[in-house]
Amino acid sequence: MSEEAPNSPDTTPISPIKERKNSLEQALKARLDEKELKERHILHTGAPAIQQVQHDLETAMAKDALKKHLAKRPEKEDLVQRNILPINANAVAPGIVAHQKELERSMLEDNLKEKLAHRPDPKAVIDQGILLPDEDPTRPQE
Secondary structure (H helix, E strand, O other): OOOOOOOOOOOOOOOOOHHHHHHHHHHHOOOOOHHHHHHHOOOOOHOOOOOHHHHHHHHHHHHHHHHHHHHOOOOHHHHHOOOOOOOOOOOOHHHHHHHHHHHHHHEEEEEEEHHHHHOOHHHHHHHHOOOOHHOOOOOOOO
């Protein structure tokens, strides 16, 4: 092995020219063409003043369209009346509404099961005269 002198300058290139040329070629190949830049609204053509006026006009049109749609939006009372919003929409936090509905449904289901458990049998209902003998639900259908 040969040792370099301690005071000799380093002659290795910082960035080899060939690699730099290749990187430039790769970047140029990956660059979008003019049409794609226009489609992505990166490259604009025409006078900047006209572009600004056009942008302002588009913004104003979007604002007008939004105002028009908001003006047509039904009032809260109408949505409550049509059962789109719950009656007590402001009384309960939105995060709790789903749990409240689930609890109400569960309570209703439990109440129904309780009532069905204490329901009289068909013979007792016929004996009390609530059902006619030919309305017996246990009798096979003809």
